[in-house]
Amino acid sequence: MVLLTEVKKGSRFKVVRIDEKDIRTQLLRFGLGEGSEAVCFERLPLGPIVIKHRRQEVAIGREFANKIWVEPLE
Amino acid sequence: MITLSTFLIMEKSAPEALVEAEKFEPSSSAEPLSPALSSTRTKLVLVGNPNVGKSGFFNHFSGLYVDVSNFPGTTVEIAHGHYKHYDVYDTPGIYGVSSFNDEERVARDTILSADVVLNVVDATNLERDLFLTLQLIDMRFCMIVALNMMDALHAAGLEIDTQELERILGVPVVEVVAIKKQGFDELESRLREARPGHSDPALQAELQPLISMLKPTANPTADALMILEGDEVIAERHSLAPIDKREEIYVARRNRVNEIVAKVYRQKSAARFGTQLSEKLGRWTLHPVTGIPILLFALWLIYQVVGVLVAQRVVGHLEVEYGNRLWEPAVKHLFARITPVSIEVEVLEKDDDGEYQTVERRTFDFPNGTHADPALLEAMKQFMAEKTVMQNFTFSQETLWGKLVVILAGEFGAITMTVTYLLFLLLPLIVGFYLFLALLEDCGYLPRLATMVDRLLNTMGLNGRAVIPIILGFGCVTMATITTRLLNTSREKTIAASILNFAIPCSAQLAVITALLTKAGGEYTLIFFVIILANLIGIGTVIDKILPGKSSALLIDLPPMRLPRLDNVAKKTWIKTLSFMKEASPWFFVGALLISTMQVTGLLDVWIRLFEPITTNWLGLPADAARSFVMGMVRRDFGAAGLYELALSPKQIVVSLTVITLFVPCIASLMVLLKERGLREAMTIWFGSWILAFSIGGVVAAVL
Numbered sequence: 001m002v003l004l005t006e007v008k009k010g011s012r013f014k015v016v017r018i019d020e021k022d023i024r025t026q027l028l029r030f031g032l033g034e035g036s037e038a039v040c041f042e043r044l045p046l047g048p049i050v051i052k053h054r055r056q057e058v059a060i061g062r063e064f065a066n067k068i069w070v071e072p073l074e
Numbered sequence: 075m076i077t078l079s080t081f082l083i084m085e086k087s088a089p090e091a092l093v094e095a096e097k098f099e100p101s102s103s104a105e106p107l108s109p110a111l112s113s114t115r116t117k118l119v120l121v122g123n124p125n126v127g128k129s130g131f132f133n134h135f136s137g138l139y140v141d142v143s144n145f146p147g148t149t150v151e152i153a154h155g156h157y158k159h160y161d162v163y164d165t166p167g168i169y170g171v172s173s174f175n176d177e178e179r180v181a182r183d184t185i186l187s188a189d190v191v192l193n194v195v196d197a198t199n200l201e202r203d204l205f206l207t208l209q210l211i212d213m214r215f216c217m218i219v220a221l222n223m224m225d226a227l228h229a230a231g232l233e234i235d236t237q238e239l240e241r242i243l244g245v246p247v248v249e250v251v252a253i254k255k256q257g258f259d260e261l262e263s264r265l266r267e268a269r270p271g272h273s274d275p276a277l278q279a280e281l282q283p284l285i286s287m288l289k290p291t292a293n294p295t296a297d298a299l300m301i302l303e304g305d306e307v308i309a310e311r312h313s314l315a316p317i318d319k320r321e322e323i324y325v326a327r328r329n330r331v332n333e334i335v336a337k338v339y340r341q342k343s344a345a346r347f348g349t350q351l352s353e354k355l356g357r358w359t360l361h362p363v364t365g366i367p368i369l370l371f372a373l374w375l376i377y378q379v380v381g382v383l384v385a386q387r388v389v390g391h392l393e394v395e396y397g398n399r400l401w402e403p404a405v406k407h408l409f410a411r412i413t414p415v416s417i418e419v420e421v422l423e424k425d426d427d428g429e430y431q432t433v434e435r436r437t438f439d440f441p442n443g444t445h446a447d448p449a450l451l452e453a454m455k456q457f458m459a460e461k462t463v464m465q466n467f468t469f470s471q472e473t474l475w476g477k478l479v480v481i482l483a484g485e486f487g488a489i490t491m492t493v494t495y496l497l498f499l500l501l502p503l504i505v506g507f508y509l510f511l512a513l514l515e516d517c518g519y520l521p522r523l524a525t526m527v528d529r530l531l532n533t534m535g536l537n538g539r540a541v542i543p544i545i546l547g548f549g550c551v552t553m554a555t556i557t558t559r560l561l562n563t564s565r566e567k568t569i570a571a572s573i574l575n576f577a578i579p580c581s582a583q584l585a586v587i588t589a590l591l592t593k594a595g596g597e598y599t600l601i602f603f604v605i606i607l608a609n610l611i612g613i614g615t616v617i618d619k620i621l622p623g624k625s626s627a628l629l630i631d632l633p634p635m636r637l638p639r640l641d642n643v644a645k646k647t648w649i650k651t652l653s654f655m656k657e658a659s660p661w662f663f664v665g666a667l668l669i670s671t672m673q674v675t676g677l678l679d680v681w682i683r684l685f686e687p688i689t690t691n692w693l694g695l696p697a698d699a700a701r702s703f704v705m706g707m708v709r710r711d712f713g714a715a716g717l718y719e720l721a722l723s724p725k726q727i728v729v730s731l732t733v734i735t736l737f738v739p740c741i742a743s744l745m746v747l748l749k750e751r752g753l754r755e756a757m758t759i760w761f762g763s764w765i766l767a768f769s770i771g772g773v774v775a776a777v778l
Binding site: 021023024025026027028029030031033041042045046047048050053054055056057058059060061062063064 | 198362
């Protein structure tokens with residue numbers, strides 16, 4: 001299990017745990033919950049991580065991404 | 075904090091009890107007998123996620139145009155219109171009914187008072203959109219779902235089993251392509267079928283005891299659900315404590331959405347070329363190698379069009395030709411008929427550079443007003459005939475009437491200067507800026523821009539969303555201060571408002587600054603920009619450190635890139651310009667009244683004299699520069715323009731420009747600041763600017 005900030009660009013992952021309640025509820029509304037699968041679409045140097053989940057792209061600021069634990073998938 | 079928009083909504087939704095009494099029964103009737111009677115009117119509220127094309131529906135139903143926003147957070151007002159016996163309300167795009175930010179709070183109150191909900195859903199993004207749909211169903215609203223963007227769904231090679239979706243949800247589901255106006259007929263004919271859908275029985279059972287504890291309200295189930303989901307405001311309205319079951323409910327709802335999506339969605343074929351291109355373009359805007367050039371290009375284009383073309387050429391022309399030479403003399407002549415006045419006529423000719431130069435002056439005195447001396451007035455007209463002239467009116471201030479004339483039609487007159495500024499200076503700038511904002515919004519670039527600059531803004535305690543007010547600030551700080559509303563927390567609003575009002579020169583001022591810096595030379599230009607940039611970052615960082623609490627990180631939905639629709643862009647620009655002008659205009663009149671009253675009573679001169687020691691000793695500038703700083707309080711470019719008239723050395727130019735840039739926000743900005751951020755914060759920023767501007771100016775003067 002690694003943090004979302006450590007996921008390589010282009011790789012798939014599964015969300016395992018989100019450590020902050022606010023992000024958890026907001027991401028649930030975007031369609032992303034603990035257990036959802038997504039792809040790391042883009043990583044901006046020191047900046048946000050952009051993930052793609054189905055047809056939906058979401059930009060997640062570093063601070064939030066550091067609270068999201070994921071399991072990389074092959 | 076209550077913003078103006080929230081306030082308006084609160085006013086609008088006040089007769090909630092009334093609505094309750096006349097609650098619409100969807101199964102009971104087809105068309106009402108008398109649509110004109112207010113007692114039979116039904117409140118139809120449009121609800122949907124951002125970028126689902128909701129406003130196209132509003133447009134269709136109400137015949138009115140409304141903002142079609144593609145950037146989460148640009149619409150905070152709620153528009154309303156009429157269709158048959160329905161009162162139609164549009165709401166800002168939201169991902170769920172709750173109170174995470176201002177838009178949600180505004181939308182929440184309108185939704186909760188709805189009789190019928192039209193839920194607009196993006197067919198290509200069911201997984202996200204159905205979350206809101208299910209929440210509305212859980213609230214037991216009479217509702218109908220419009221499945222929009224069916225064309226995009228097919229282009230992406232996807233298919234939805236609409237009948238199955240309708241069966242599962244238990245409410246009518248209609249396929250629509252809003253931009254092509256397909257499916258509206260069916261939607262209209264099925265509107266009366268709107269009904270409560272299939273909610274989660276366990277959740278409904280949990281809501282029952284809560285419902286019995288509520289005060290009378292439009293939709294008890296909805297209010298009860300809000301309380302169960304931990305909404306403090308709604309709980310307070312019923313004098314209950316919020317129950318925090320939000321997460322539990324959200325997770326269950328999310329699972330229901332996923333099940334539904336798995337049942338109704340099918341990938342049929344590969345995506346078409348257009349969809350693939352939009353995806354590629356979207357990727358390029360975010361990739362650092364391609365994204366930064368795209369960003370720089372966008373900024374350069376905005377600067378060229380708004381900063382150079384509009385701010386300098388168009389405004390320069392309109393302000394002088396229509397404001398100073400047409401409107402103002404016309405008004406002043408009207409007052410001059412019965413007011414003692416001396417009119418100095420300057421004859422102008424264009425020199426080789428196309429700038430006006432005065433070639434001749436003549437003064438005409440009318441001690442009893444122009445009406446009393448028709449011969450002299452005729453002589454003056456003869457003198458001006460066929461020439462380009464500027465007329466300078468000096469009204470006698472000996473009588474009270476004379477003073478009043480100066481207040482209304484003098485140098486800073488409420489009728490003269492204000493109208494010129496509003497129509498010939500501010501209006502073109504605002505149109506230019508909103509046009510670009512609309513283009514950027516409609517093509518889906520803004521949220522990507524916010525993502526690109528997120529890291530940079532983090533250093534100042536802001537997140538990427540703040541890029542909108544900051545970009546706008548270079549156009550007009552007043553307008554930008556209004557848009558700080560779209561930021562998530564009060565802390566971020568404070569930081570953004572401070573940066574804007576402390577350190578960002580507006581485009582009107584930038585034009586004068588550019589001209590002055592050309593005089594000073596390249597080396598000094600560079601020094602000036604380093605000083606201003608350092609200040610901007612410095613102020614942001616310091617305020618971030620001082621303010622308690624923590625700013626929110628970026629979490630933003632990136633809509634697909636698409637070609638902007640020009641009619642949409644034009645309408646949006648028009649609507650936003652109009653609403654800005656309505657909001658800002660009164661404050662310009664207030665400002666003009668204030669400063670001209672100071673002028674008439676001699677307070678203005680007292681102020682200028684008070685300033686002189688600081689100007690000459692501390693900053694090393696000529697005493698006359700003090701006048702510019704006072705003018706700068708009315709409008710910053712006013713002050714900068716005043717500096718243009720003085721003979722300054724390059725060093726003095728840098729010092730004076732630094733001071734005028736960091737100096738207090740103009741009257742209009744101050745008024746907006748008072749309204750948006752409150753007395754204490756506005757005053758801190760205003761007085762802080764004095765200290766900051768003069769201390770940094772002094773340091774620059776000493777070091778250079």
